[in-house]
Amino acid sequence: MMLNWQSLQYQLPLMDDEQISRMTQELTKPVMARLLALFLEDGQTQGEALSQAFIEQNAQQMARLCHSLTSACGSYGALRCQYLSEKLEQTCKQGDAALIAVQYTAWQAALDETLLWVASYLNETR
16 A cells, blocks of 8 residues: 555655745845755755664664754755655654655665756756
């Protein structure tokens, strides 16, 4: 049986087009590019930290990292990543190791796709 969160995640876009276009209108291109570059860097750094915590099976550390990732993703409209970070944080707090592994894998795939999207967006706007 497919869990509800799994089908829900695919209904969410990687990035919220409305939020991206609103940011693009409100900010100059160089500012927008700088912010997205920071998000890209931060996403890679936090992603590596979360991977390390996962390898060490440190659910508390994972929950902390997910918490800050949730708000970072929310700021940039990275909807799928935001949703999965939130779900993973809750599961880490409950300590369900099997579900943590499944959600971590889904989160990692969403983060990778999101960071690829941001990188290609940055390349297009240069």
